[in-house]
Amino acid sequence: MVDNCSCDICNNGVETEDHIVSGLELCESFLGASRLASSHSHIPRRGLTTMLLLCFWQLWKHRHDDVVSRGEQPSLRRLMTACKTECLRI
Structure with missing residues (x-):
């Protein structure tokens, strides 16, 4: 149960899915550093989907x-380290 709907990271705005994925610095x-928003032609589509899910799980x-x-x-450094560690496990 949530008492407060404000974002715990930035304290600005209501914490919605859109805010967490695209409204936070x-x-x-994270997206820029990981290049998740760009094309990954060298990664098979199935692997890319798994990588994206693992990275967003780490963000959460x-x-x-x-x-x-x-x-x-x-x-960002801790988040990227956690993503790399998880992606290396697959």
Whole structure:
């Protein structure tokens, strides 16, 4: 149950799916750093879908576990490290 609908990362705006995926500076930096928004012609489509899902799962976990639960500052470096670790497992 949620008491407050404001975004825990930026404290601006209502935390919706659209806000989390495209309205956060962390997410924009994440997309740019990971190049998820660009073409990955060298990765098979099935692998790309899995990679995207794993990376967005890591984004959610970073937000929920690190920022909300532990009160840590959002960190693109930690998020990217977690994504690379998960993607190497597939």
